Amino acid sequence: xxxxxxxxxxxxxLCSVPLAKRASLFTVAAPPGSLLARASNAVRxxxxxxxxxxxxxxxxxxxxxxxxxxxxxxxxxRRRTATFAAFGCLWMGGAQYFIYxxxxxxxxxxxxxxxxxxxxxxxxxxxxxxGLFLPVFFVLNSILNREPDVLQAARxxxxxxxxxxxxxxWGPSFAMQFVGFYCVPPHLRIPYVAMCSFVTTSLxxxxxxxxxxxxxxxxx
Numbered sequence: 605x606x607x608x609x610x611x612x613x614x615x616x617x618l619c620s621v622p623l624a625k626r627a628s629l630f631t632v633a634a635p636p637g638s639l640l641a642r643a644s645n646a647v648r649x650x651x652x653x654x655x656x657x658x659x660x661x662x663x664x665x666x667x668x669x670x671x672x673x674x675x676x677x678x679x680x681x682r683r684r685t686a687t688f689a690a691f692g693c694l695w696m697g698g699a700q701y702f703i704y705x706x707x708x709x710x711x712x713x714x715x716x717x718x719x720x721x722x723x724x725x726x727x728x729x730x731x732x733x734x735g736l737f738l739p740v741f742f743v744l745n746s747i748l749n750r751e752p753d754v755l756q757a758a759r760x761x762x763x764x765x766x767x768x769x770x771x772x773x774w775g776p777s778f779a780m781q782f783v784g785f786y787c788v789p790p791h792l793r794i795p796y797v798a799m800c801s802f803v804t805t806s807l808x809x810x811x812x813x814x815x816x817x818x819x820x821x822x823x824x
Contacts, residue, residue: 647795651705655794656697662798663692666805675813684812687745688805695740697794703732704797705790721786728781734770738762745812765815772811773804780804 647654667688671677708724742758742765751757780800788796 647792651794652698652701655701655705655798656693658795658798659697659700660689660693662802663688663696663805666802667809670806670809670813674810681813683748684809684816687741687748688809690748691741691744692805695737695744697798699740700797701794704784704793708785709790718786721782724785725778725781728785729774729777733773733777734766738766738769741808761815765811769808769811772807776803776807777801 664685667685668680671680671685708727739758739762742761743754745761746754746757749757780797784793784796784800
């Protein structure tokens, strides 16, 4: 209860800040020509490349960290890491750049009011994630695992894993995405998500290890 009330107070304080000041919280103030200024300009000039590279790095680091530190594997499951790398690059970085930074802003719910941000988060977590994000991940996982019937394998994985995956990731995802939609300028949104979603990607990796262990034990 204390954590929840603290989070609510923080959210209320954030909602009281004018939009221009909210965005400035995520704007790098650095002397022209400095490393920070060049990095900020690079993100603005090449947002798609930045999104794809940052999401790939985040996904690989999260999965390998989970495998070595939490699961304490002697050898990395390279196929599992390849799934996260490909998904991070092509979908989390590439496709989601257009979904989060372009489509949601221009078509779905333009603006950055608190109610608008809440609507975007609700659509993201209740429609997009279960309806598109996770199905794409499961299809890609089936392809890299060389399943004979990719769609059938992905459908079965979806049915087995969807509810526990959503319950595990919803908490941090709702909070992270609200701040992202409410405060972060669109061109910085995917790098912000890459930084903050290390936790949710790690949870997804942990769940994948858990589900694979169940499959291996049931087939033996």
